[in-house]
Structures are given as structure tokens and as C-alpha cells.
Amino acid sequence: MSPGTETETPDVAKKTPLLEIKDLHVKVEGKNILRGIDLTVKAGEVHAVMGPNGSGKSTLAHVLAGREGYEVIKGGVRFAGSDLLDMAPEERAREGLFLAFQYPVEIPGVGGMNFLKSALNVVRKHRGLPELDAMDFLTLAREKMRLLEIDEKLIQRAVNVGFSGGEKKRNEVFQMAMLEPKLAVLDETDSGLDIDALKTVANGVNSMRSPDRAIILITHYQRLLDYVVPDKVHVLAHGRIAKSGGRKLALELEKKGYGAFGQSDASVAA
Amino acid sequence: MAVGSDTAKTIESATGGDYKYGFVTEIDMDFAPRGLNEDIVRFISAKKNEPDWLLEWRLKSYRRWLTMTEPRWARVRYATIDYQDSYYYAAPKPKELLNSLDEVDPELLRTYEKLGIPLDEQKQLAGVAVDAVFDSVSVATTYKEKLAEEGIVFCSFSEAVQTHPELVRRYLGSVVPYSDNFYATLNSAVFSDGSFVYIPRGVRCPMELSTYFRINAENTGQFERTLIIADAGSYVSYLEGCTAPMRDENQLHAAVVELVALDDAQIKYSTVQNWYPGDKDGKGGIFNFVTKRGACRGVNSKISWTQIETGSAITWKYPSCILQGDNSVGEFYSVAVTNNHQQADTGTKMIHIGKNTRSTIITKGISAGKGQNTYRGQVKILPGAAGARNYTQCDALLIGDECGGHTIPYIEVRNPTAHVEHEATTSKISDDQLFYCMQRGLSAEDAISMIVNGFCKQVLMELPMEFAVEAQKLLDISLEGSVG
Numbered sequence: 001m002s003p004g005t006e007t008e009t010p011d012v013a014k015k016t017p018l019l020e021i022k023d024l025h026v027k028v029e030g031k032n033i034l035r036g037i038d039l040t041v042k043a044g045e046v047h048a049v050m051g052p053n054g055s056g057k058s059t060l061a062h063v064l065a066g067r068e069g070y071e072v073i074k075g076g077v078r079f080a081g082s083d084l085l086d087m088a089p090e091e092r093a094r095e096g097l098f099l100a101f102q103y104p105v106e107i108p109g110v111g112g113m114n115f116l117k118s119a120l121n122v123v124r125k126h127r128g129l130p131e132l133d134a135m136d137f138l139t140l141a142r143e144k145m146r147l148l149e150i151d152e153k154l155i156q157r158a159v160n161v162g163f164s165g166g167e168k169k170r171n172e173v174f175q176m177a178m179l180e181p182k183l184a185v186l187d188e189t190d191s192g193l194d195i196d197a198l199k200t201v202a203n204g205v206n207s208m209r210s211p212d213r214a215i216i217l218i219t220h221y222q223r224l225l226d227y228v229v230p231d232k233v234h235v236l237a238h239g240r241i242a243k244s245g246g247r248k249l250a251l252e253l254e255k256k257g258y259g260a261f262g263q264s265d266a267s268v269a270a
Numbered sequence: 271m272a273v274g275s276d277t278a279k280t281i282e283s284a285t286g287g288d289y290k291y292g293f294v295t296e297i298d299m300d301f302a303p304r305g306l307n308e309d310i311v312r313f314i315s316a317k318k319n320e321p322d323w324l325l326e327w328r329l330k331s332y333r334r335w336l337t338m339t340e341p342r343w344a345r346v347r348y349a350t351i352d353y354q355d356s357y358y359y360a361a362p363k364p365k366e367l368l369n370s371l372d373e374v375d376p377e378l379l380r381t382y383e384k385l386g387i388p389l390d391e392q393k394q395l396a397g398v399a400v401d402a403v404f405d406s407v408s409v410a411t412t413y414k415e416k417l418a419e420e421g422i423v424f425c426s427f428s429e430a431v432q433t434h435p436e437l438v439r440r441y442l443g444s445v446v447p448y449s450d451n452f453y454a455t456l457n458s459a460v461f462s463d464g465s466f467v468y469i470p471r472g473v474r475c476p477m478e479l480s481t482y483f484r485i486n487a488e489n490t491g492q493f494e495r496t497l498i499i500a501d502a503g504s505y506v507s508y509l510e511g512c513t514a515p516m517r518d519e520n521q522l523h524a525a526v527v528e529l530v531a532l533d534d535a536q537i538k539y540s541t542v543q544n545w546y547p548g549d550k551d552g553k554g555g556i557f558n559f560v561t562k563r564g565a566c567r568g569v570n571s572k573i574s575w576t577q578i579e580t581g582s583a584i585t586w587k588y589p590s591c592i593l594q595g596d597n598s599v600g601e602f603y604s605v606a607v608t609n610n611h612q613q614a615d616t617g618t619k620m621i622h623i624g625k626n627t628r629s630t631i632i633t634k635g636i637s638a639g640k641g642q643n644t645y646r647g648q649v650k651i652l653p654g655a656a657g658a659r660n661y662t663q664c665d666a667l668l669i670g671d672e673c674g675g676h677t678i679p680y681i682e683v684r685n686p687t688a689h690v691e692h693e694a695t696t697s698k699i700s701d702d703q704l705f706y707c708m709q710r711g712l713s714a715e716d717a718i719s720m721i722v723n724g725f726c727k728q729v730l731m732e733l734p735m736e737f738a739v740e741a742q743k744l745l746d747i748s749l750e751g752s753v754g
Contacts, residue, residue, distance in 0.1 A: 094711045
């Protein structure tokens with residue numbers, strides 16, 4: 001899985017980048033958080049965006065997903081050939097952008113199954129696919145749950161209500177598997193997980209790898225990358241991509257920490 | 271029919287044949303002049319050919335009403351109502367029939383469509399001439415024949431006055447006395463029509479009784495009067511509601527509903543109220559000032575109120591239970607929605623008189639826009655109500671930051687063996703929740719609908735199946751435009 005031109009197939013999807021971020025500057029509450037991000041992700045690739053706390057990792061994830069309160073002051077983002085920043089959050093989702101949240105919110109009273117079925121059908125409708133009825137949905141959900149080793153009871157409960165940290169993250173990965181996005185952004189999905197949960201998450205991500213899909217792993221630690229081998233690794237510091245490289249860069253970071261990038265709030269190793 | 275014949279005589283002696291007819295001739299039209307006085311009360315009574323005792327009851331109510339003042343304790347604000355500037359009687363005006371749906375207000379049609387009302391029914395509701403595909407009259411008739419086999423009386427209130435005067439006389443005002451409160455007293459003086467139900471001893475009413483057909487057929491006015499009597503061991507489920515928003519010009523709706531449950535009888539009363547709520551700026555809309563009360567007179571009797579209140583500019587309504595019979599049960603399940611400038615002050619009263627009486631109160635108040643939503647409820651345990659229990663749960667959901675949700679419980683316990691529980695929560699649909707849903711592809715409106723329906727599930731479950739679906743759609747419609 002080494003990145004490079006020699007492994008690329010002359011696939012059309014591969015030629016046009018799925019995601020193209022150019023000179024992106026973003027302000028949050030008047031503070032400049034992103035100061036000129038350039039990042040190109042092609043279909044079929046897995047990118048890891050690493051960086052210390054406060055480097056702008058989560059801001060990047062939220063801007064891509066269309067969260068309010070993030071002011072783009074310069075630059076642009078193209079997604080699958082369209083201007084991403086022009087689209088409403090739900091349009092981005094329907095177009096195939098998925099964000100696995102760092103802190104998935106609880107929605108009392110809304111059953112997980114009902115929630116996911118509605119979301120899936122909205123997305124399917126958008127893609128010109130027929131909507132799934134309850135039986136078909138359940139069959140599909142069970143299949144994915146088995147694959148991801150997720151307890152079936154999870155979707156019988158209200159969305160994220162009373163879930164443990166690990167259950168919330170697994171649920172995010174499960175939703176990703178169900179919605180089959182073109183681009184999945186995982187915002188620190190690995191943080192706070194024990195080794196079993198981490199493996200489940202990694203498993204889920206690996207099962208999602210496909211020539212038509214790109215994945216961005218936003219992470220503080222390199223340990224997830226022991227299980228999900230990225231094509232490219234980027235180090236984010238002070239709102240910019242300070243360095244890009246291959247898998248080795250992550251290992252290097254594990255040894256040296258983020259100090260070399262002028263931010264050293266924590267060690268990279270788990 | 272002793273009462274009936276007595277009444278006929280009394281009418282003649284008391285009113286004098288020619289006064290009555292003279293009066294009618296004098297007016298000789300289908301509506302009474304604006305304003306309210308004793309003549310208007312007499313006119314209404316005469317129009318309905320009512321027995322003398324009923325006229326006297328109306329007059330007694332009217333005189334009492336003159337001495338009363340409007341209650342102002344509710345947490346609602348509105349301009350003073352000029353009671354002399356209203357019409358108190360108007361015969362159903364035949365609606366001008368339109369030729370096709372093209373002539374109907376498109377917004378109205380859009381709403382019908384959302385409610386999933388079939389096209390023919392849409393035409394019927396909108397006042398378009400239809401052929402006999404959907405014939406509510408014949409449906410109503412088949413209904414009546416089937417019910418009559420069981421001895422069930424289900425008819426308009428006016429009809430019951432003529433056909434079952436003894437029942438009406440015995441129970442009218444026995445739960446909500448003529449002097450009860452300003453609006454109920456006004457209603458007692460000028461009530462137009464409503465429903466009457468009598469379920470004989472031991473009969474389980476084989477179908478849900480609904481005002482639906484009748485309202486469409488007869489166009490009942492603003493002062494409805496409903497009386498339901500469930501004789502010993504009987505059961506009835508009654509549905510009250512309109513399936514479509516009525517663009518009603520009338521400002522004030524002051525209805526009275528009385529329920530009587532005798533030994534081992536059960537009454538389930540469900541309401542979906544969707545009167546015109548006024549426009550986005552709070553102009554227009556119905557003032558819904560309603561008195562609903564049920565008496566569990568017999569032992570082991572049960573009265574259950576379920577209401578979905580999405581309409582009206584102002585709702586002032588406290589469907590209550592008087593738990594008189596030992597072991598009787600009262601229930602109140604409510605969803606009240608206020609959006610834009612709507613105000614609701616609604617709740618219940620559970621008056622525990624008998625031993626081991628039990629009551630449950632579950633209310634869900636949803637506020638959006640500039641809406642104000644108040645739960646006001648009283649739980650009263652009287653000294654004789656040994657072993658009484660009450661459980662109350664009041665939940666408020668806020669959408670946006672300009673609305674309000676309020677909970678005002680009054681709890682009065684005079685028996686040391688009683689158990690009373692009160693729980694209340696307030697929550698807000700957070701931006702985080704909305705964003706999470708939108709990130710999964712749902713629109714903000716779908717997200718709100720999902721969260722609101724989840725919030726109301728406990729109450730919606732109490733509704734008969736087809737009503738629940740309708741109620742859910744109504745919730746969506748009433749909350750339209752509450753975000754973004």
C-alpha cells in the first residue's frame with residue numbers, strides 16, 4: 001500500500017482528487033485557527049492528519065462537515081468536483097461526506113434504528129437508490145454489525161444515550177459502514193479507547209477501504225496507525241500542514257514528539 | 271318520557287306560545303343580532319325548541335355570568351374581549367360550493383397533503399362539490415344503526431335534548447356546574463351544540479366514537495357542549511378533533527365537556543386540537559378557553575384524557591378527573607405545542623375523594639419561536655382518600671432561545687397515607703444534536719420532527735392508532751419553520 005504514482009491505476013476517479021483543500025484559512029470566535037491548509041486526497045487513499053492539541057485538527061474536521069461558527073476567511077475546498085463550502089451540512093452528508101464525531105451527542109427519545117434508517121434512506125434517495133424498508137434495513141444492519149463485532153442492542157437504544165465512550169465510537173464506525181460515504185473523516189475516533197475497542201474501530205476502517213473511497217484519520221496518537229496503515233501522513237501544527245510523508249513520518253513522530261514542530265503538549269505514543 | 275311531556279306544558283305556560291313564535295318571527299333569520307342579553311339566550315333556546323327547564327338553566331347561567339369576571343391567573347396575555355361584539359347564534363351557513371380544487375387556497379391543500387388526507391376527503395373538507403365517493407352522511411348513518419343495536423346513544427346534543435331529555439336533565443351541569451367558571455358559565459348560557467353519548471350498562475362500545483363526521487356535516491359553532499355518560503360496566507373511547515386546520519374566523523371557543531363514569535365504567539377521551547393558531551406575528555387565531563371535566567362516580571371507574579394541542583393562539587384548558595368512587599383511576603396525557611406567538615396554559619386537576627384512587631399525569635410541553643407553554647396542574651388528596659396515589663411527570667422541550675416552558679404544580683395532600691410523586695424536566699434541542707443529525711444527511715426539520723416525536727412518544731402511544739399517525743404529522747406541521 002505504498003503511495004506513489006506507480007501504484008495508481010488509470011481510473012478516472014483516481015485522477016480527479018476527491019477532496020482538494022487550497023490555502024484554507026479559518027477563524028473561530030475571532031481567532032485564526034487554520035492558517036493556510038493545502039491538502040489533496042484521492043479516492044482509494046487513507047490519510048492520517050496528526051498533530052498536538054490545539055493545532056486545528058478538529059477545526060478542520062468541523063469545517064469540512066459544515067459546522068456553524070467556523071468562518072472561512074480565505075481559500076476553498078472542492079469535494080467530488082463541487083464547491084464543498086457552498087453546500088449545507090446535510091447536502092455534504094448526502095453527497096457522501098461522513099464525519100465520525102470525537103464526542104457523539106446523545107439524542108434522547110430517538111431510537112438508533114429509526115435514526116439510522118431515516119438517514120440511510122435520505123442518502124439512498126439522494127443517490128437515486130430505492131429506500132429500504134424496515135426488514136431490509138435490519139438485514140443490512142445485522143450484517144454490518146456482525147462484521148464490526150458490534151452488539152445488536154446498540155441500535156435498539158436511543159442514539160448514544162447512556163453509551164460508554166467505546167460504544168459511542170463503535171456506533172460512529174457502524175454508521176459509517178451503513179452510510180457508505182465517499183469520504184470519511186474520523187475525528188480522534190481512537191482517543192480514549194481500550195485496545196479491544198481500538199481494534200474494532202481499526203477493523204471497521206480497514207473494511208471500508210475501497211478504490212472509490214477516501215478516509216482521513218485525524219489522530220493525536222500513532223497507535224491507530226499500527227492497525228490502519230495510511231498512505232500519507234500529515235503533521236498539523238499552528239494551523240498549517242508542517243510536514244507530509246509516508247507511514248514512516250508517524251513512526252518518527254512517535255520517537256521525537258511534536259516538539260520539532262514547535263508544539264509539544266504530549267507524547268505521540270499512546 | 272315524563273320529563274318530556276312535563277316540559278312541553280311548562281314551555282307553554284312559562285313562555286307563552288305567542289311570545290316564543292313572535293320572537294322567532296321578529297328575528298326571522300338565521301343569526302341572532304350581535305351582542306348578548308336575555309333575549310338572545312331565549313332566542314337560542316327557542317331556535318332549538320328546548321324544554322323550559324333548559325331555558326331556565328341557560329338564563330340562570332347568563333345571570334350568573336353577568337356577575338363574574340374573566341379569570342386572569344393563567345400565564346397568557348391577550349387584549350380584553352368585548353363580549354357584546356360577538357354573535358352568539360348563527361345557523362350553519364351553507365358553504366358556497368367551489369367547482370374544483372383549483373379554487374381552493376393552495377396552502378390549505380398543501381396542509382391536507384401533508385396530513386395524508388385522500389383527495390376526495392380533501393375536496394369535502396375544502397367545501398368542493400364531490401360525488402358520492404366519500405359520503406360522510408351515509409357512513410354516519412351506518413354507524414348509528416350499528417350503535418343503536420347495542421343501545422348506544424350517539425347524537426348531537428340538541429337531538430339528545432329532544433330524544434333523551436331525562437338523561438340530559440339528570441347529568442347536564444352535574445360535573446361542570448353552571449356556575450363553575452367564567453367561560454363554562456358563558457357556555458351554559460349560550461351553548462350551540464355538541465355531542466351526546468350514552469353507553470348502557472355493561473356495553474363495550476364496539477367502535478371509536480368520533481365527532482369527525484358530525485362536525486363536517488353540521489358545522490358546530492364556538493360554544494360546544496358535550497356530555498358523555500358511561501353506565502355501570504361500560505366502555506367507550508371517544509375521539510374529538512379536526513383532521514384539518516380550520517381557518518376559523520371565530521375568536522373565542524368556550525366549550526364544555528362533561529364525562530360521567532359509573533361503577534366499573536371506563537371512558538377514554540382523546541383530543542387532537544388544531545385550530546388556527548394565528549399568523550407568524552401573532553395576529554388572529556383562536557382563543558381556546560375550554561372546561562373539560564370527568565367524574566369517576568362509580569367504584570373502579572376510570573377516565574383517561576389524552577390531548578394533543580397544536581393549534582389556537584391561546585389555550586386555556588385543564589381536563590380534570592374527580593375521583594369519587596373508591597379505586598377509581600384518572601389519567602391525563604398531554605402534548606402541547608406552542609410556536610411563533612402561541613400561548614398555552616394547560617394541565618389537569620386530579621381530585622382524589624374515594625379510597626385507593628389513583629391518578630397519572632404525563633405532560634409534554636414543546637415551545638418554539640416565541641411560544642409560551644405552561645403546565646398548570648392540581649393534585650388534591652382529600653381526607654377520605656386513604657391510600658391514594660398520584661404520579662406526575664412534566665417534561666418541557668425548548669426549541670430556540672426566545673420561547674418559554676413553565677411548570678406550575680399545585681399539590682394538596684390531606685391524607686397521610688397518600689403517595690404523591692412529581693417529576694419535571696426541561697431540555698432544549700441543542701445545536702450539537704441538530705448538527706449531528708444533519709451530518710448524517712437529515713434536514714433540520716426532519717431532525718426536529720424525530721426528536722419531538724421521541725419526546726412525545728409516551729403520550730402518542732395512548733392515542734388510537736390512526737389518530738397517533740395524524741398527531742405526529744400535526745406536530746411536524748406546527749413546528750415548521752421553528753429553526754433556520
